[in-house]
Amino acid sequence: MAYRAAVVGGSGYTGAELLRLLAGHPAIEVVHVTADSNAGAEVGELYPGLRPAYEGRRYVPYDVTDLAGLDVVFTALPHGASQSVVPTLIERVGHVVDLGADFRLPPATYERWYGRQHDAPALVDRFAYGLVELYRNEISAREHVAVPGCYPTAVSLALAPLLANRVVEPAGLVANAVSGVSGAGRSLQTTSLFSEANENVSAYGLLTHRHTAEMEQALSKVAEQPVDVLFTPHLVPTTRGILATCYARPADTGLSTARLLEDYRQYYASDPCVVVVDEPSGTKATYGANVVHVTVRYDTRTGTVLAIAAEDNLTKGAAGQAIQAANLVLGLPETAGLPLLGVQP
Numbered sequence: 547m548a549y550r551a552a553v554v555g556g557s558g559y560t561g562a563e564l565l566r567l568l569a570g571h572p573a574i575e576v577v578h579v580t581a582d583s584n585a586g587a588e589v590g591e592l593y594p595g596l597r598p599a600y601e602g603r604r605y606v607p608y609d610v611t612d613l614a615g616l617d618v619v620f621t622a623l624p625h626g627a628s629q630s631v632v633p634t635l636i637e638r639v640g641h642v643v644d645l646g647a648d649f650r651l652p653p654a655t656y657e658r659w660y661g662r663q664h665d666a667p668a669l670v671d672r673f674a675y676g677l678v679e680l681y682r683n684e685i686s687a688r689e690h691v692a693v694p695g696c697y698p699t700a701v702s703l704a705l706a707p708l709l710a711n712r713v714v715e716p717a718g719l720v721a722n723a724v725s726g727v728s729g730a731g732r733s734l735q736t737t738s739l740f741s742e743a744n745e746n747v748s749a750y751g752l753l754t755h756r757h758t759a760e761m762e763q764a765l766s767k768v769a770e771q772p773v774d775v776l777f778t779p780h781l782v783p784t785t786r787g788i789l790a791t792c793y794a795r796p797a798d799t800g801l802s803t804a805r806l807l808e809d810y811r812q813y814y815a816s817d818p819c820v821v822v823v824d825e826p827s828g829t830k831a832t833y834g835a836n837v838v839h840v841t842v843r844y845d846t847r848t849g850t851v852l853a854i855a856a857e858d859n860l861t862k863g864a865a866g867q868a869i870q871a872a873n874l875v876l877g878l879p880e881t882a883g884l885p886l887l888g889v890q891p
Contacts, residue, residue, distance in 0.1 A: 548573055548574060548575035549573055549574045549575070549617035549618060549640075549876055550575055550577045550615075550616050550617050550618075551568065551574050551575065551576050551577065551578075551616060551617060551618045551619065551620065552576070552577065552578035552579065552580070552612075552613050552616050552618075552619045552620070553565060553568070553576060553578075553579050553580070553619075553620045553622060554580045554608060554613075554619060554620065554621045554622065554623060554631065555580065555581060555621060555622035555623040555624075555627075556579040556580060556581050556589070556605060556622065557581035557583065557584040557587075557592055557605055557732070558581075558622055558731055558732045558733075559728050559731060559732050559860055560622045560645055560731075560860060560864045560865050561579075561581070561620075561622040561865075562592075562593045562596065563860045563861060563864065563865035563866070564620050564622060564865040564868065564869070565579065565589065565593075565596055565599075565600065566595070566596060566865075567836075567861070567865055567866060567869055567883060567884065567885075568869065568883065569596070569599035569600070570883055571869065571882060571883030572882055572883060573876070573878055573882060573883070574617075574618065574869075574872070574876075574883065576600075577616070578606070578612060578613060578616070579600075579603060579604075579605055579606070580605060580606055580607065580608040580609075580612075581605035581606075582607050582608055584605045585604075585605050585606055585607045586604060586605065586606075587604065587605050588600075588602065588603065588604050588605075589603045589604070589605065590603075592605075608631070610631075610634045610635055610638060613635060613638060613639055614638040614639070615638070615639070616639045616640065617639070617640040617641065617876070618639070618640055618641040618642075618643060618872050618875075618876065619635060619639045619641070619642050619643070620643045620644075620645065620868055620872070621635075621642060621643070621644045621645060621646065622645045622646075622865075623644075623645075623646050624646065624731075625646045625647045625648065625660070626646070626647075626648065626660075626662070627646065627648075628644050628646045628648040628649065629648045629664065629665040629666045630665065632644065632648070632649070632666060632669060633666050633669065636669065636672070636690065640689070641689055641690055641691070641872065641875050641876070642673075642689075642690045642691075643676070643690070643691045643693060643868045643871060643872050643875075644673065644690070644691070644692050644693065645693045645864055645865070645868055647660065647695065647756065648664075648666075648692070649669065649670050649673040649690075649692035650673075650675060650692040650693075650694065650695070650760055650763075651670075651759055651760065651763065652670060653667035653670055655759050655763070656670075656759075658759075659754075659756045659758070659759045660756060672688065672689065672690050673688065673690045673691060673692040674687070674688035674690070674691050674692070674871075675691075675692055675694065675760075675763070675764070676691040676692055676693040676694055676867060676868065676871040677694045677698070677699060677702060677703075677764055677867075678817075678819070678867065678870050678871055678874065678880065679703060679706070679814070679817045679819070679820055680702065680703075680706060680764055680767065680768060681764075681767075682874065685871050685874045685875060686874050686875070688875065689875060690875075691868070691871040691872070691875060693864065693867055693868045693871060694760055694764070694867065695756075695757040695760055695863075696725065696729055696757075696788055696857070696859040696860075696863030696864055697723055697725070697755070697757040697761070697777070697779060697788065697790070697863075698757050698760035698761045698764060699838065699857060699862060699863050699867060700723060700788045700789075700790035700838060700855040700856070700857050700863065701721045701723065701761050701775070701777065701790045701792060701855065702760075702761055702764040702765055702768075703820060703838050703840060703855055704721075704790050704792045704838075704840055704842075704853040704854060704855035705719060705721075705765055705792050705794065705853055706764075706765065706768045706813070707806075707809050707810045707813035707814070707842075708794055708806075708809075708842070708851060708853060709765055709768045709769035709773065710768045710769070710813060711809055711813070712769070712797060712798070713796060713797060713798040713801060713806070713809070713851070714794035714795060714796055714797055714798075714851050715794065715795045715796070715797045716765075716766075716769045716771055716772065716773040716774070717773070717774055718774070718776075718794070718795055719765070719773060719774065719775045719776070719792065719793070719794050720775070720776045720777075720792065720793040720794075721761065721775055721776070721777045721778070721790055721791070721792045721793075722777075722778050722780070722790070722791050722792075723777070723778075723779050723780065723788055723789065723790040723791070724747070724779075724780045724781070724782045724787075724788065724789050725779060725780070725781060725782065725787070725788045725859055726782065726784035726785045726786045726787045726788075726829075726859060727743050727781065727783070727784070727785060728785050728786050728859065728860055729788070729859045729860075729863075730781075737750075737781065743781065743783050744783050745783060746781075746783060747780055747781070747782050747783075748780065748781050749778055749779070749780050750779060750780070750781060751778075751779050752778060753776075755777055755778075755779055757777065757779075758775055758777045761775045761777060762774060762775050784829065786829070786833060786834075786858050786859060786860055786861075787829025787830070787832070787833065787856070787857070787858060787859060788829065788855075788856070788857050788858075788859045788863060789828070789829050789854070789855070789856050790854065790855045790856075791852070791853075791854050792852070792853045792854070792855075793850055793851070793852060793853075794850070794851045794853070795849070795850065795851070796844070796849060796850075796851055801844045801851065802844055803842070803843050803844050805844075806842040806843070806844055806851070807822065807824065807841070807842060809842075810822045810840060810841075810842055814840070818880065818881050818886065819836050819837050819838065819862060819870060819880075819881065819884070819886065820837065820838050820840060821837055821838070821839045821840070822839075822840055822841065823839050823840070823841050824841065825841065826839075826841045826854045826856070827839035827841075827856045828856060829856050829857070829858070830888065830889075830890055830891070831856060831888045831890065832856050832857050832858045832861070832862065832888045833858055833888045833889045833890070834858060834861055834885060834888060834889045835858060835861060835862070835866075835885050835886055835887055835888040835889075836858075836861050836862045836866030836867065836869075836870060836881070836884040836885060836886060837857070837862055837886055837888070838855050838856065838857045838862055839855065839856045839857075840853065840854065840855045840856075841853070841854050842854070858888075861885075866884055866885075869882075869883060869884060870884060
């Protein structure tokens with residue numbers, strides 16, 4: 547018998563990606579889809595590509611009583627919105643998998659980076675941070691999951707083996723990343739307009755991007771000591787994809803590219819959703835797939851370690867990762883229902 551699931555906030559890009567992936571899941575069935583702003587519309591009207599799997603399914607307004615007794619509820623809401631939903635939802639369903647930022651960070655850290663008081667601080671500890679490759683044991687031991695941001699997923703997986711093996715300094719990490727416009731969501735905003743985004747590359751969130759806190763949290767766990775990251779995101783004129791280029795100073799004198807690549811292969815040997823590649827992949831290699839492609843180099847000339855990660859921001863960076871974590875809490879195979887091959891060309 548399939549686990550019964552709902553997608554709350556199913557009309558945004560992340561919600562639509564959840565619906566796409568769950569349509570092919572062998573053990574999870576979507577029985578309820580909410581979207582207050584598009585209530586009454588058919589899923590297939592908003593996203594024609596989903597019509598074959600959701601023929602006749604309509605978005606409905608959110609009502610917590612409609613979700614009582616479901617096995618898993620995916621909440622794909624704007625940041626800040628889950629704090630008002632989860633307190634009444636969490637006791638009525640088996641598992642909550644939240645894709646917003648609300649339960650990823652300790653309340654004090656959240657308040658520092660998001661500039662607002664957390665409305666449900668007592669519930670934060672009930673959520674595991676959903677970066678499966680680095681928090682697998684914690685996820686399996688908890689009932690609820692806070693899915694990481696798309697940028698922290700790429701950056702953390704790019705740098706984790708270096709810090710776990712203590713071959714780089716934990717201070718002065720630098721991460722530059724580019725993302726497609728779908729990362730900003732489906733809501734109308736000037737920077738996402740075609741005439742603004744096309745033929746344009748722009749940096750944003752300088753020194754203050756909120757995902758920095760997640761990177762430092764995840765990488766400090768791996769390093770078993772505090773780390774600091776200087777993160778700069780850039781918007782590029784593509785729909786999907788994140789490419790993160792990260793830099794670190796060596797703490798080991800015996801480094802080489804060959805050694806580091808071998809370290810990465812060993813570190814991710816049991817992780818089906820991380821692919822270690824000799825040559826850097828472009829974002830197209832991960833398009834639509836729940837995988838991150840990573841590679842690493844040691845530059846003898848400048849004494850710098852370079853790590854690169856590519857991912858699809860809507861799949862491994864959001865909806866796919868949510869399903870990967872849900873599989874763990876439900877006791878299913880980690881990759882159930884998840885594509886591992888990118889769409890090319």
